[in-house]
Each structure stands twice: as structure tokens, then as C-alpha cells.
Amino acid sequence: MHLxxxxxxxxxxMLSHPxxxxxxxxxxGKVVTAVHRLFDCDGAGLMFADGNGVLRYVTATDETxxxxxxxxxxxxxxxxxxxxxxxxxxxxxxxxxxxxxxxLAAVLQNGxxxxxxxxxxxxxxxxxxxxxxxxxxxxxxxxxxAHGPREWDESDLHGLPAYAELIEETIAAALAAEHxxxxxxxxxxxLRNRVMIxxxxxxxxxxxxxxxxxxxxxxxxRARSSRRRTVHVAAELLGEELPKEADRPPVS
Numbered sequence: 001m002h003l004x005x006x007x008x009x010x011x012x013x014m015l016s017h018p019x020x021x022x023x024x025x026x027x028x029g030k031v032v033t034a035v036h037r038l039f040d041c042d043g044a045g046l047m048f049a050d051g052n053g054v055l056r057y058v059t060a061t062d063e064t065x066x067x068x069x070x071x072x073x074x075x076x077x078x079x080x081x082x083x084x085x086x087x088x089x090x091x092x093x094x095x096x097x098x099x100x101x102x103x104l105a106a107v108l109q110n111g112x113x114x115x116x117x118x119x120x121x122x123x124x125x126x127x128x129x130x131x132x133x134x135x136x137x138x139x140x141x142x143x144x145x146a147h148g149p150r151e152w153d154e155s156d157l158h159g160l161p162a163y164a165e166l167i168e169e170t171i172a173a174a175l176a177a178e179h180x181x182x183x184x185x186x187x188x189x190x191l192r193n194r195v196m197i198x199x200x201x202x203x204x205x206x207x208x209x210x211x212x213x214x215x216x217x218x219x220x221x222r223a224r225s226s227r228r229r230t231v232h233v234a235a236e237l238l239g240e241e242l243p244k245e246a247d248r249p250p251v252s
Contacts, residue, residue, distance in 0.1 A: 126150025
């Protein structure tokens with residue numbers, strides 16, 4: 001067993017003990033740092049979806065993790081992307097030998113990132129991601145990486161979602177506060193758009209016999225080809241108006 005249950009409980013209690021930090025970004029950074037230490041991995045990171053349903057880098061414990069997150073976002077594939085799209089924990093012993101993400105495997109093997117990111121992460125092999133939810137809907141992904149092949153055990157697979165739930169609680173508390181941060185407001189907009197996108201994905205799955213990943217990629221493909229946001233395509237497909245504030249640009 002990789003994780004000590006007592007250490008896990010103690011860490012979660014410490015991070016969730018009030019008063020919560022007013023700065024959401026700093027609070028989330030503390031959770032990611034705790035994950036890195038407790039799981040004894042080489043790095044951890046956090047990604048959130050923007051209003052277009054695309055994962056974006058938020059924070060990471062090291063430069064390799066940051067570039068790894070950017071690579072997955074640019075490529076649109078990887079354990080983090082799958083964890084977010086499918087809403088479940090995704091673990092991989094060695095991503096360079098996994099046929100599910102050929103483009104990411106090529107990036108890792110070549111030691112370089114897409115679009116000139118120059119990502120020096122050829123040593124990254126083991127990866128795991130857990131979806132971060134808000135009101136039951138995935139809005140991002142908490143992830144781990146290891147420089148060598150990693151056999152993720154049951155304690156890892158059950159422990160990481162516990163921290164993802166802690167992140168959800170932290171975000172929910174920020175949204176409920178009188179003065180919400182720009183990141184919290186951005187996530188609220190992303191959640192509203194994701195609900196619309198999820199419904200469009202469900203429609204495509206039933207109407208065209210696609211799986212969830214294919215349906216999601218179909219929406220994103222139509223959005224790119226028409227130079228529109230994915231939520232606009234989803235609303236058009238469903239014949240509905242956009243969610244409130246959906247046209248508002250992300251808060252930086």
C-alpha cells in the first residue's frame with residue numbers, strides 16, 4: 001500500500017480545518033502541494049476547464065508538471081483530459097507505452113511539447129488523474145506524475161479523489177462567500193457552460209450512437225471549424241438559449 005490511511009486523514013483534516021484561506025488560488029496550491037508530498041510522486045498539478053470546456057493550467061508543483069499540463073491541454077488528450085471528460089479516475093503505469101494517447105506518448109518520448117513549449121518531460125511515465133467536480137459536474141482534474149513507470153494501487157485510486165473532493169468544497173465555500181475571487185467566478189461560468197455541453201454530448205450519444213469521448217470531440221471539432229465556442233455549438237444543437245453569463249469572457 002502506497003498511502004498511509006492515518007497520514008491521509010490527518011492531511012485532509014489539516015487542509016479542511018477552518019478558517020479557510022481567503023485567497024482561493026493560494027488555498028488550491030496548498031492542496032496540490034500536500035498531494036505531491038503524501039503520494040510520494042514526482043509532481044502534482046491542477047487543471048480547470050475554461051468557458052469553452054477546454055482544460056487549462058492552474059497550478060503545479062514543478063515546471064515539468066506545468067508543461068505536462070499545457071501539453072495535454074494543447075493536444076486534447078491524456079489521462080487528465082480523460083478524467084475530466086469521463087468524470088472518473090484514470091491511471092496509467094507508463095503513458096509512453098499506452099495506446100490511448102498516442103500524441104502525448106510521442107511528446108513524452110521526444111522530450112518536447114507541442115507548439116514550441118519545449119517541455120522537458122521525456123522522463124514522465126506514470127500518470128493519474130481524478131476529476132474535480134462542482135455541483136456533481138466535472139470542471140477540472142487533479143493529477144499526479146512519476147518520472148518512471150508507476151504501479152498505482154487501490155490506496156492511490158481512492159486517495160486522490162478525496163483531495164479532489166476537498167478542492168470542490170474549497171471552491172464551493174469561495175462561491176458562497178460574499179466576496180468571491182476572480183477564479184471562483186470563472187469556475188462558476190465554466191460550470192454553467194459545462195452543463196449545457198454535457199447535455200449536448202448526451203444528445204449526440206443517443207442520436208448518433210457515439211461514445212462520450214467521440215461526442216465531446218465532435219462538439220469541439222464543430223466549434224473549431226466554425227470559430228465558435230463549444231457552448232455555442234451545444235446550445236444550437238439543443239435548440240436552446242445560452243446559459244446566463246455564457247457569453248461573458250473568462251475572468252483573468
